[in-house]
Amino acid sequence: MDRIGVSFLDPLEDYELIHRIGCGTYGDVFKARNIKTSELAAIKIVRLDPGDDITSIQQEITMMKECKHKNIVAYFGSYHRNTKLWICMEYCGGGSLQDMYQGWLQRWLQWKRRAATTTCAISGLLASLPSSWPSSSRPCLTSTP
Numbered sequence: 814m815d816r817i818g819v820s821f822l823d824p825l826e827d828y829e830l831i832h833r834i835g836c837g838t839y840g841d842v843f844k845a846r847n848i849k850t851s852e853l854a855a856i857k858i859v860r861l862d863p864g865d866d867i868t869s870i871q872q873e874i875t876m877m878k879e880c881k882h883k884n885i886v887a888y889f890g891s892y893h894r895n896t897k898l899w900i901c902m903e904y905c906g907g908g909s910l911q912d913m914y915q916g917w918l919q920r921w922l923q924w925k926r927r928a929a930t931t932t933c934a935i936s937g938l939l940a941s942l943p944s945s946w947p948s949s950s951r952p953c954l955t956s957t958p
């Protein structure tokens with residue numbers, strides 16, 4: 814951990830936890846605030862037990878440290894304290910890509926249902942037109958609900 818610049822100081826000296834925002838393969842993720850700068854952060858807290866293979870976590874930290882781009886979550890630092898590893902990073906208020914995808918999917922399904930309902934209503938209305946109505950002036954409805 815030393816090798817990748819993890820601090821052994823108390824993370825609660827630097828961050829206050831606000832609430833839990835999610836949970837991943839390695840542990841819970843919390844919304845937090847940097848006490849000195851008031852900047853928001855997301856902190857992943859991973860429980861480390863003696864004998865755990867920490868290679869993949871070290872790789873995740875190393876990768877986050879090296880990836881510096883405006884479209885990639887920024888890495889703020891890590892702390893190893895009392896069997897817990899705190900990985901601090903930029904807070905993304907829009908949620909995960911999966912959350913966004915679920916939102917789009919729901920909206921699209923809702924829109925599709927509304928379109929089908931409207932089509933049915935208009936079809937019913939057209940069917941109720943008097944048969945004496947000249948076919949040349951009947952509106953034509955085509956849809957693929």
Ligand SMILES: Nc1ncnc2c1ncn2[C@@H]1O[C@H](COP(=O)(O)OP(=O)(O)OP(=O)(O)O)[C@@H](O)[C@H]1O
Nearest residue numbers: 834835836837838839842855886902903904905909
């Ligand atoms: N930087 C962040 N800003 C805001 N929310 C985040 C951030 N990172 C993670 N989260 C939230 O925490 C949840 C868990 O994230 P985490 O990266 O631990 O798990 P994951 O996305 O399932 O990936 P993994 O398989 O690596 O654990 C996400 O789904 C997201 O809602």
